[in-house]
Amino acid sequence: MQNNQEIPVYLFLGFLESGKTKFIQETFEDERFDSGERTLLLVLEEGEEEYDTSRFAVKKFAVEFLDSDELTLEKLETLQEKHGAERVVVEYNGMLELQKFFDAMPDGWAIAQVMTFFDATTFLTYNQNMRQLVYDKVQYADMVVFNRFRGEYSKEEFHKIVRAMTRRPGIVYEYLGGKAEYDEIVDPLPYDIDAPVIEIEDKDFAFFYRDLVEEMDKYEGKTVRLKGMVAVDKKMKPGTIVVGRHIMTCCEADIAYSGLVCLHTVNLPFRTRDWVKLTAKIEIGYHKIYGQRGPILKASRIEYTQPPEQELATFY
Secondary structure, eight states, X not given: OXXXXXXXXXXXXXXXXXXXXXXXXXXXXXXXXXXXXXXXXXXXXXXXXXXXXXXXXXXXXXXXXXXGGGOSHXXXXXXXXXXXXXXXXXXXXXXXXXXXXXXXXXXXXXXXXXXXXXXXXXXXXXXXXXXXXXXXXXXXXXXXXXXXXXXXXXXXXXXXXXXXXXXXXXXXXXXXXSOEEEOOOOOOOSSOTTSSSXXXXXXXXHHHHHHHHHSGGGGTTOEEEEEEEEEOOTTSOTTEEEEEEEEESSSGGGOEEEEEEEEOOOOOOOOTTOEEEEEEEEEEEEETTTTEEEEEEEEEEEEEOOOOSSOSXXXX
């Protein structure tokens, strides 16, 4: 089915009893959320709290409950056509990986906002026992909300867990009684970004890579010195390699090679899995290896080196 307009999708993520239903209920009761669009509320998880649609300020709405096996492209297209949906709100099952929803999204649906909710009283246990699912719900979030937060809890501990996954979302601590506090903890970088040459130690590569790809423009024109593993392909032009590390963001299941395009002029036969140490200036621009705009390392010096003691880069 072809769509002539973009359908904004608002995703509300979290495990059972994390506060998703309550927040969505309050959102639909807010007259400011009633923009006149026909809104489809998809519920993929039924908790103890039910929606009171009689209190909705949104006038044009439909509610559909789906089981996980119904989450298909065909089903979502059918529901969009059935209700003439112009906007979609999703209460997502915390036990389902988000990729299942992304794979089922019809053409024209576009993620507008992602909010993730956790019950602060159970978050640490979930993170310890189901870290992959926790990471799955945090990595795309624009906002992470910790409900039922208590004064004796350590904000630093909760903050550190989220920031080890991503620096993107804002963090809110909501206490019993309704008081909410925004996270204002500053995350200093483990290196001096204003140094003439930014020295990236082996243990800090994961932090550097994430900060670079999330805030590329602040690195424009900076010079860095780092160690990385080479990746090459016969399709690459001479003088082009990729330099990076295998990074573990959350657990062994998500280990992936994360590399940066590097341009050089040395006459060395670099091969995949060679380790190099380089000094390079960072330029931000389009490169076909990325398929989009990204950081390009223009090496002024590059040489073979020994692998670090711990080849796997982590945030811990």
